[in-house]
Amino acid sequence: MKKYTQLFTFFLLINFSAFSQTAEIKADQLTGVWEPSHGKARVKIDKIADKYFGKIVWLREPNDPSTQQPKVDKNNPDESLRQVPLKGYRILKDFIFKDGEWADGTIYDPENGSTYNCVVKMRDQNTLDIRGYIGIKTFGRTDVWKRLEIKKKP
Amino acid sequence: MLRHKTISNFLLVLASLILINCSGGNQSRLEKIRVNLKSEGPLYNGPNTATGIWKPAISQGKQVKSVRFTQVKISSIDTSLNGLAANLVFQLASSNAEMKKIAFFKGKALSNELVFQVAGEQENLEEFFKGQEITFVVDYDLIPDEWNENLTFTLEFDAELVTD
Incomplete structure (x- = not known):
């Protein structure tokens, strides 16, 4: 009987470990370079401290037409941060993978200096639904982002 | 004369009591912190x-009430950052707090020591000190097309910590 209990515990542990590994692999599918539907920027999503963050790595128009200088975060509510360059800027912050989506994060819109709550869903390996909202998810807007380096289906 | 001295002493004690009450027993101290940061190569432009x-070393039973970064700078360790990096942004990340931008350096690194401009608004930074560890993040632009080694440097900063 003792042997059976030990065997059962062993299989349980293996299953649990396999499950957590699968969950982590699924969560990490978010990492990579993505392009929003407007095509004006490309965002690289990476993992830091068990959360997911996205930063602008490419801008179609890197320079501000009025100054001819690299674009900066001129609409930031904190005046002391308005000279931070937009290239390299982290616009997606603090996403946690739970229940098959990346939630509890925020998205920053440099065009108006506003930060919105945000949830990310993966339609398929190369397509994301990024929903920004204020307060309740129902009142928001969804944008479709495409992966830049297309992953082939296994 | 004696009465005058008694009144003065009384006022002194009263002022001390008011000061202790107003401070709420909080202690403020300046921490000088150094953290080594690394980017694993190969790196691309x-x-x-x-x-x-x-890992914050806060005495047991003490709680950080507020934090303010006053000075942030970076110095090179193995590799000279001179001509290698530009537009550096320093942020804090943690599993129990939202990422916060602390300071930035705009332009090309033209020396081995870079002094950052510190953010004016620094709210709720104490949340980071409630966890086991804080991840220090520096985003930067690599100037050369390719860099085949790791990039390591030291982030040094002064922070005013108020504990209870």
Whole structure:
């Protein structure tokens, strides 16, 4: 009987470990370079401290037409941060993978200096639904982002 | 004369009591912190990230009430940052707090020591000190097309910590 209990515990542990590994692999599918539907920027999503963050790595128009200088975060509510360059800027912050989506994060819109709550869903390996909202998810807007380096289906 | 001295002493004690009450027993101290950050090579031209972990050493039973970064600078360790990096942004990340931008350096690194401009608004930074560890994140632009080694540097900063 003792042997059976030990065997059962062993299989349980293996299953649990396999499950957590699968969950982590699924969560990490978010990492990579993505392009929003407007095509004006490309965002690289990476993992830091068990959360997911996205930063602008490419801008179609890197320079501000009025100054001819690299674009900066001129609409930031904190005046002391308005000279931070937009290239390299982290616009997606603090996403946690739970229940098959990346939630509890925020998205920053440099065009108006506003930060919105945000949830990310993966339609398929190369397509994301990024929903920004204020307060309740129902009142928001969804944008479709495409992966830049297309992953082939296994 | 004696009465005058008694009144003065009384006022002194009263002022001390008021000061102790107003401070709520909080203690303020300046921490000088150094953290090594690393970007694993090979690195390519454009936006890159270096990270380093720091474990806050807060005495047991004490709680950090507020934190304010007053000075932030970076110095090179193995590799000279001179001509290698530009537009460096320093942020804090943690599993129990939202990422916060602390300071930035705009332009090309033209020396081995870079002094950052510190953010004016620094709210709720104490949340980071409630966890086991803080991840220090520096986003930067790599100037050369390719860099085949790791990039390591030291982030030094002064922070005013108020504990209870």
